[in-house]
Amino acid sequence: MAVQPEGTPCWADAMFSDVEGAKSFYGDVLGWTFGEASSEYGNYTQAFSNGKAVAAVVPPMPGQEGQSAWCLYLASPDAAATAEKIRSEGGEVLMEPMQVGDFGTMALARDPGGAVFGVWQAGVHEGFESVGEPGAYAWAEVFTRDPDKSDGFFPAVFPFTAQQMQDDAVDFRVFSIGKNPVLGRMRMTDDFPPEVPSYVNVYFSVENCDEAVARATERGAVLRFGPMDSPFGRFAALSDPQGAAFSVIDMKATQGEMPGMTDVS
Structure with a gap:
């Protein structure tokens, strides 16, 4: 799918202390299959539905162990500019924009009401390859x-x-x-x-x-x-x-x- 308009939900991932357990669970419930873990990026592992990328799972980084939660990413043409807007509108930037190889640039934020979400500036990874289909x-x-x-x-x-x-x-x-x-x-x-x-x-x-x-x-x-x-x-x-x-x-x-x-x- 092409790069999505600014603000469009474009990706979802979750940290799991038991990644293999998560893969087994979502594979059974949603029919997901999984790619190879990317050791260069903290064993980030993409999930696929009918061969199309739909989400990802990853183990927590040291010190980030805790409650597992899904994170939704909203598309941005400029993650740094979006981070500034988030701050100026009373939100909190939890993780400053970080380039992830040539995949894109990510940031994590919290809205003033307390909800955590992500920001994704697409590189070669544009986001969901399927939306609205079973498993997506x-x-x-x-x-x-x-x-x-x-x-x-x-x-x-x-x-x-x-x-x-x-x-x-x-x-x-x-x-x-x-x-x-x-x-x-x-x-x-x-x-x-x-x-x-x-x-x-x-x-x-x-x-x-x-x-x-x-x-x-x-x-x-x-x-x-x-x-x-x-x-x-x-x-x-x-x-x-x-x-x-x-x-x-x-x-x-x-x-x-x-x-x-x-x-x-």
Whole structure:
């Protein structure tokens, strides 16, 4: 796929203390196969679905051991300039832009509401080779306890417009580039334990949501929510055996009317 417009989700990876366990789990649940570990880059290992690169797993660097989590990267034509915008808009740059060989340049940041995300300036690695197909990235949402901060931050850093869902029961917003929705924002309710920080929830597409949930829970994952039908597809939220949160969605199994959205840009 070509280099994506600025702000588009373009890649996802996760650190796992047990990389082989993660490979086995996601291979079973999402059908992933894996390339060779790149020792030059900390044993970074790409995951493939139907031969196309869809994500990566990597062991933690010394001193970075801790909770496993998926990290979503947003495309940038200039990672250094994006890092400056992040700082000027109240975010925190956790890792300064770093060139990764000729693959591209990465940075890690935290929005003012506490959600961690990545920035990717493409080199030869342009990002996802497949999107929306079974086993590939489908969607992502910023889950935050402080939506006002996130709502101001993301459109200031990236060229997003915003639409608010017309639903009194759910505080949900969609960020778009042009007419293309690229990222959701969900207010975390009291249903989330207080120790769970704001985070970016990554959705992977599956052929059948219930079957994917069954495979995941058999392998030690914890079902957090769902499966639930929606106008966007049947989805469920899980934590993998090493604690990394992710969701699965069957985008063919849609039910109900699309919700109304109000432009709040």
